[in-house]
Amino acid sequence: MNKPLTPSLLLDEQLCFALYAASRRMTATYRPLLEALDLTYPQYLVMLVLWERDGLTVSELGDRLQLDSGTLTPLLKRLQQAGLLGRRRRQSDEREVEITLTEAGDKLRERAAEVPRCLAEKLCMSVDAFTRLRDELKNLATQLASPTDQRE
Amino acid sequence: MNKPLTPSLLLDEQLCFALYAASRRMTATYRPLLEALDLTYPQYLVMLVLWERDGLTVSELGDRLQLDSGTLTPLLKRLQQAGLLGRRRRQSDEREVEITLTEAGDKLRERAAEVPRCLAEKLCMSVDAFTRLRDELKNLATQLASPTDQRE
DNA sequence: TCAAATTTAATTGTGCACAATATATTTCTT
DNA sequence: AAGAAATATATTGTGCACAATTAAATTTGA
Numbered sequence: 001m002n003k004p005l006t007p008s009l010l011l012d013e014q015l016c017f018a019l020y021a022a023s024r025r026m027t028a029t030y031r032p033l034l035e036a037l038d039l040t041y042p043q044y045l046v047m048l049v050l051w052e053r054d055g056l057t058v059s060e061l062g063d064r065l066q067l068d069s070g071t072l073t074p075l076l077k078r079l080q081q082a083g084l085l086g087r088r089r090r091q092s093d094e095r096e097v098e099i100t101l102t103e104a105g106d107k108l109r110e111r112a113a114e115v116p117r118c119l120a121e122k123l124c125m126s127v128d129a130f131t132r133l134r135d136e137l138k139n140l141a142t143q144l145a146s147p148t149d150q151r152e
Numbered sequence: 153m154n155k156p157l158t159p160s161l162l163l164d165e166q167l168c169f170a171l172y173a174a175s176r177r178m179t180a181t182y183r184p185l186l187e188a189l190d191l192t193y194p195q196y197l198v199m200l201v202l203w204e205r206d207g208l209t210v211s212e213l214g215d216r217l218q219l220d221s222g223t224l225t226p227l228l229k230r231l232q233q234a235g236l237l238g239r240r241r242r243q244s245d246e247r248e249v250e251i252t253l254t255e256a257g258d259k260l261r262e263r264a265a266e267v268p269r270c271l272a273e274k275l276c277m278s279v280d281a282f283t284r285l286r287d288e289l290k291n292l293a294t295q296l297a298s299p300t301d302q303r304e
Numbered sequence: 305t306c307a308a309a310t311t312t313a314a315t316t317g318t319g320c321a322c323a324a325t326a327t328a329t330t331t332c333t334t
Numbered sequence: 335a336a337g338a339a340a341t342a343t344a345t346t347g348t349g350c351a352c353a354a355t356t357a358a359a360t361t362t363g364a
Contacts, residue, residue: 007268009261011200011216015282016178016271018289020197021218023175024351025293026168031352042320045172048163058343064163066173069343071321078319095329095342109161116159119168124295130167133292136285137170144177144274176321183322194350210313221313223351230349247312247359 029122033115037108042071043079044112050085050101051109057096084108181274185267189260194223195231196264202237202253203261209248236260 011017027041034044042065049056049064056064058072065072076099079085084105090096123130163169179193186196194217201208201216208216210224217224228251231237236257242248275282 007272009200009203009264009268011197011204013286014200014268015275015286015289016182016193017197017200018286018293019171019175019178020193022289022293022296023171024218025296026171028352029296030168040319041168041172045163045169048161048166048169051161052163059341066176067320068322070323070345073344075320089343093330093342097343112161116161116166120159122296123167123292133288134165134167134170136288137167137174140275140285141170141174141177143276144174144181180322192349211311219350220352222315222353223349225314227350241313245312245360249313 029119030115033118037111037115038082042067042075044115046072046075046079047084047105047108047112050099050105051112054101054106055098057090057098059096061099079105181271182267185270189263189267190234194219194227196267198224198227198231199236199257199260199264202251202257203264206253206258207250209242209250211248213251231257 030041030044034041037044039047045065046061049061058069058076061076062068062072076085076087080087083102085102086100087097088100090098125133182193182196186193189196191199197217198213201213210221210228213228214220214224228237228239232239235254237254238252239249240252242250277285
């Protein structure tokens with residue numbers, strides 16, 4: 001038994017690499033499913049948020065997905081171009097940009113319902129294992145949250 | 153108890169988002185540590201591989217990290233520019249490009265030894281929990297490996 | 305033997321991530 | 335009410351990821 005009390009530099013022992021590789025592999029698994037909806041994976045995440053609650057601002061979307069305007073602004077412009085959402089300044093506060101689904105954007109939800117179903121098949125995990133792993137990852141992310149961005 | 157026998161479209165229930173968010177958070181945690189070494193996170197991964205075994209080709213590196221030449225070629229050129237490695241065609245097979253550490257690249261390993269140590273602190277996980285999560289992620293990645301890229 | 309198929313990197317193009325900065329709007333302070 | 339500080343989004347620039355294509359070297363197989 002060689003437990004790494006001394007943290008090692010071996011790639012295969014790194015949690016970070018297992019996480020990075022699994023995340024990219026997961027995205028790659030979604031890719032063909034999302035291609036059918038003409039969405040990239042981050043675009044799909046934005047749509048998930050909007051399907052839950054429409055009319056959010058860019059920063060509210062950013063809070064939810066942990067992405068900043070540098071990522072979201074061009075992504076949202078592409079979704080607008082695709083006719084899935086609209087962007088307009090709020091009249092109550094002209095600094096904010098409110099994102100609202102178009103009818104096409106709303107309707108896409110039905111076709112998207114297939115996606116988690118297809119993925120569940122590929123995963124071959126029990127609901128419990130799924131839930132446990134997901135929640136462990138959430139805890140990990142919380143643990144790694146930088147002291148400068150505590151939840152208020 | 154509302155177990156999602158019907159896979160849901162709620163962001164917080166997605167394994168994929170927990171994975172994606174945790175992976176980005178992990179990279180963000182490495183960032184300040186690697187900045188001190190003048191490395192990005194993917195560059196650090198390449199260095200980990202080379203510190204284990206020098207003189208690999210671009211595709212051998214790619215096999216290890218699951219990255220293709222479209223990602224690796226420019227990344228390796230930047231590491232070469234930084235003086236950490238050399239790239240040259242193999243004379244035994246001129247198609248292959250062999251990557252070898254420079255003395256500076258080899259020496260960086262000592263300073264890099266701090267990195268996993270610093271991270272272990274932030275994680276506050278038992279060795280067992282660490283190992284278990286890492287191996288679960290490896291299994292997940294294997295499970296998601298597309299049928300077209302089976303291990304031979 | 306030599307043309308076709310295969311293999312290896314590099315190149316091109318798109319779309320994230322994210323830091324740093326800019327711009328516009330609103331709120332705070334006096 | 336005027337200027338300063340704070341807030342929200344957009345812009346710019348760098349570096350991945352990854353698909354698709356290209357180019358060059360090697361292997362293959364009639």
